[in-house]
Amino acid sequence: MASEITIIGGGLAGLVAANAAAEKGAAVRLFEAHTDLGGRARAVAGPYLAHEGGHVFYADGPHWTWLAERRLVRPLVWPPLRKAAGIRWLYEGRMRYAPPPLLLRMLLRGRRAAAPVDEDFRSWASRLWGEKAAEAAANAIAVATYDADTGRLSAAFVWGLLTRVFAPKVPAVRWTAGGWQAVVDRLADRARRLGVEVETGARLSGLPVERGPVIVATELSSARRLLEDDSLRWESGHCMLLDFAVKERNDDLFNCFDMDGGGFFESYSQQDPSAAPQGEGLYQLQVPMRPGDTSEEARERARALADVGVPGWRERATWQRSAQARGRTGALDLPGRTWRDRPAIDRGDGVFLAGDMVAAPGMRGEISINSAVRAASLAVRRATASRATRVARATRVTRAFRD
Structure with a gap:
């Protein structure tokens, strides 16, 4: 008999959905187009643990609770204190040891501010704290949007990211040994x-x-073609990624927020030595791609940021690669929209969506996890109801035959 629940896509969303459905007793079959899940x-093949995006989790949402309860993110790793202090803020062309006062004032004075959904962040923040502060804050949080014009997004959306990532509190950021690849491997094994x-x-x-219920856990563009549904669209970021390995120096920074251009960099190996060969x-x-940018222009801006943050990296480089990410960097909400307005998880007729641009809370990959758990719950419910209907129908037929 065919599997009751079919999952199309073996990325993070598909693997979480498969686990969530199977642990409820459902029969599950997962199809992945590529040879690897x-x-x-x-991550790329060793010896460098480089992903198409960040390595971190934030331990302040339902996605983390779900992963942690199943011990999918242990063990955790941490940068040494001397390295964790190597955080810098590039502002007005100068590396700073702390965020500029204008950002701190915004975060402290605006702690209880309720940002509007239907106004863009630039307009709202400029009215309260000035245009300069608004632009600097938008660039600082571009690390979470991968977007060159974060200020155009919904004020509520951007303010939620800013207060979550930068507000004075115990940091929620977590690093898993082996990065996201280790989590993928554990999800697949489980x-x-x-x-x-x-x-x-x-x-x-x-x-x-x-078929029974189907969970489509692909990129939204692929789901659009698969389901022949042109409404499956949402705003996403567009950026250039540059990975490189260098011969280590003691003064190498841990990470840097580029408040001038929206760029960001972080070491993967200072907290997780397994991410690169010894030494x-x-x-x-x-770096966000700007309108009209060529790939080489964006790559050169990334290299220029590396020149400032990791001096001498070009001469010390032992490996590097670059990649452009467009339409696959997580959902962004424009003014007047929230996560609830994104493509619905339940598409009707036993079809469900999971991924990083559907109607679930969180940022970036967190949306994939949260939507997958929800999609699995709905699919199991649908499969259970269908099974109950079949049993009831079979029972009626048997009784009619006896009569």
Whole structure:
């Protein structure tokens, strides 16, 4: 008999959905078009642990609770104190040891501010704290939006990110040993132990003809083609990523927020030595792509940020790669919209969506996890109801035959 729940896509969302459905007793079959599971959470082949995006989790949402309860994010790793102090803020062309006062004043004085959904962040923040502060804050939080014009987004959306990431409080950021790849591996192993049938190298062009509930856990563009539903669209970021490894120096920084241009970089290896060969440091930089940018122009801005933050990196480099990410960096909410307005998880007729641009809370990959858990719950409920209907129908037929 065919699996009751079909999952299309073996990235973070698909693997979480498979685990969440299988642990409720459902029969699950997962199809992944590529030969490897993990989607954008995959790391490149060693010896460098480089992902298509950041390595961190934030331990202040339901996504973290779900992962932590299943011990999917342990063990945690931390940068040494002397390295954790190596955080810098690039502002007005100068590296600073602390955020500029205008950002601190905004965060302290605005702690209880209620930002509007229907106004852009630039207009709202400029009215309260001035244009200069608004632009600097928008660039600082571009690390979470991958967008060159974060100020155009909903004030409520951007303010929620700013207060979550930068507000004075105990930091919620967490690093997992082995990065997202380790979490992907644990999810895949756990899914198989729960009985999930996993097929890789299996690209589907449509939904199964004879099927139960289906969870489409692909990029939104792929889901749009698969379901032939042009409404499956949402705003996302566009950025250039630059990964490189260097021969380590004691004065290498840990990370840097570029408040002038919206860039960011972080070391992957200072908190997790397994991310690079001994004696080497691994970094990832991201710079938002501006309208009209060529790939080389964006790469050169990333290199220029590295020149400031990791001096001499070009001469010390042992490995590097670059990649452009467009339309696959998580959901961004424009003025007048919230996460509830994004493409719904429940598409009707037993079809459900999961991914980083659907109607679930969180930022970036957190949306994938939260939507996957919800999609799995709805799919299991649908499968259970369908099974109950079949049993009831069979019972009526048997009784009629006896009569």
